[in-house]
Amino acid sequence: MPTAILIDTDPGIDDAVALALAAKLPVLRIVAITTEHGNTDIDRATRNARLIASTAGITAPIIPGAANPLVREPHPARETHGAEGLGFVIPGQAAENEIDGAAEAIIAQVRGNHKLTVCCMGPLTNLATAIAFAPDIADALGPVFVMGGALGVPGTQTPLSEFNWWSDPEAADFVLHANLDLRLVPLDVTRRIAIPGSAIRALIEAGKADQEARFWADALRFYAEFHREYEHFDGCVVNDALAIALAADPSLAQWEEMRIDVSLSDDERRGAVRRSAAGGYATVATRVHAHQVLALIEKCVFSRWLPTGSLAQGAADADRWLAAAASRTIAE
């Protein structure tokens, strides 16, 4: 029987790839999608989630969520994900203001689905709010896969912190201490899931004749421009797609149990993760079978336009980038 899953997301380019992947995995049954501030504002995130869902054939309800972090200001990542949240894609539908119903939806879905799996691909505001309203759902929940944090690799927001946990560190801290079956998917593993520049260029070619290929080309080439400019990387890292792949098949990674905490400071440690004896328990993905994950993404999302093996290069490119980043850190 497929695993019932609720996806919490802030689309976002890699969120889009992750949703398209989830739609094609027969082992997952999406029961609801909740949206969140993060890569873009809440109205655009919800509009984008609906667009991706309709293209990917997802029929589950999409419920708008938190417009703001628990205590801080929202900080949309427009330089990473574009003015509309999907790179160069200009959605036909305008973003509309809607009422936040995500926490209620999460509570209802947890109560209605035994040991519901949750996959969070944005800041953790919605999940933290749901648990604060209904603490009983903490025990009722199944595994909670969370894309967030960085332990030993460069961050995406500051050199030390990853964007989702930087955006709402108080929510991450709350979730970390909520006694969940937390499966953390940090940048240490997601940075290995890179779509190589060569595949994006092939999608741009395919996009000249095919509207859906053009959607991916327009989204991914913006993301690739960001990676080229800020990280000198030819391609783009689809962090959130790994969280979905692992929710479907945890054996695609190696996991280690640890106690960690998240920094609530206002300096460049904001949102940074470190091991701590007093921290919350998490099962953390520490290694990933990147080739297999990329092959899965390729098969499920891009096989109509890309020949088999087109994404394989991304794993080697990411390894090289991470090795260079590690040697820079040692040299400092």
Ligand code: BDR
């Ligand atoms: C995370 O932040 C966002 O930019 C991505 O969508 C991903 O969820 C990576 O740091």
Ligand code: CA
């Ligand atoms: Ca995201």
